[in-house]
Amino acid sequence: MTRRELDAAGVTDPRLRAAYARCRRLNARHGRTYFLATRLLPADRRPAVHALYGFARHADDIVDDLHADATAAERAAALDRLDARLRAALAGGRPAGEPVVLAVADTAARYAIDPAHFTDFMASMRSDLTVTDYATYADLRAYMHGSAAVIGLQMLPVLGTVTARATAAPHAAALGVAFQLTNFLRDVGEDLDRGRVYLPADLLAAHGADRALLEWSRRTGRHDARITAALRAAEDLTRSVYRQAAPGLAMLDPVARPCIRTAYVLYRNILDTIREGGHAVLHRRAVVPRRRRAAVAADGLTRALAAQLRARRTHDPREDTDEH
Structure with a gap:
């Protein structure tokens, strides 16, 4: 599957192919919901999504999982090295020993992704080293701009739009925030174990x-x-952000809509599971039942195949000949 995706994307350099494959493995291992939805994209766009996820995951691992006894200074230094390598790669260099940087820089070049999005992302990663809670939702939103909203904005050129990109951008940013708020609510207990509270104090x-x-x-x-x-209020707040994001689904390239719609539904199902479990997220992780996930994925696959078939008919000149 990896080979077919890379062939479809026109990635031929062996080192670059290995870098993209590394990102795909990170996505498959750590972002199961996200990875499942990504499978519904046309094959040529999947490597770019894996690269964006892989880089974000690598940075997040430095913050949380570098090694058990790493100090904040060591983590900060590792983030600084990653940032320097990314900047060099975005400027046209070829970083050594950083497959995720190589892949994400190639993706950024192919899709003309604004480098400022990566700058903002790295700033939020650094803040996780020193900030352990947020006084207000406005404070949290400032953090989530870099940690979540820019992920939606990075994705937008890969997905494509049927409207001006600037029109779709606020909805893409909102969807990134909605996904992260969902994760914050699901992981509130685990985050506490790491010394962080993402639920605003107010x-x-x-x-x-x-x-x-x-x-x-x-x-x-x-x-x-x-x-x-309080957890119920956090759920209500998160659902309001999903409503802000929803109009953007119809603004995406038709062949990309099933992927993002599936991710949208799967993540909202996490909220449903949290509610059905009595908001007991401090004591057990909310897991969407496999049968429900499979039903959403099957619906997404049907939509994806239909959209891709319509796209082929639209662009295949033989179809035009047959109709006349």
Whole structure:
């Protein structure tokens, strides 16, 4: 499958092919929902999506999983090295020893992705080394611009649009934010274990909760109605961002819509699972049932095949000849 995708994308350099293959493995291993949706794209666009994911995942791993006893200074230095290599690669250099950088720089060049999106992303990654909570939703949104909104903006040239890109951009950014808010809600317990709280303090306080109460609940396994109310409010907030993103689906290239629609539905299903589980995310991870995921994927595959067939008929001159 990797070979077919790279052939379709016109990637012929062996080193570059290996770099893209590395990114694909990262996506398949760590981004199961995202990877599943990506399979619905035309083969020639998948390597670019894998490259964008692979680079983001690599940076995130430096922040969280470099090695257990790495200091903040060591993580910062590793991010600085990654950033320097990325900047050099975006300027036309060929970085050594960084497959994800090689692949993402090639993708950025092929699709003319604005380098500022990568600058903003790296800034948010650095903030994770020192910022452990957010006083307000506005503060969190500033962080998510670099950590999530720019991912949607990076994706947009790869997916293609039927409107002006600037028209679709706010919706693409909102979808990136919606996905990340979903992850924050699902992973609130795991993030606490890492010393971080992504639920804004003002949202928690509005329901009588705070960081200390979350930590008590995580530590003891006990529930509290104030936490449940705050998590319910976070779910409502996240759903409102999905509504902001929704109009952008129709603005995408028709062959890309099934992929993003499937990701949209799968991630919203995480919210449904959280709600059905009583918002007990501090104590267990919300997992969408396999049968539900399969049904969404099957629907997406049907839509993708139909869209690609329509695209071939539109662009195949033999179809025009047959009709006349």
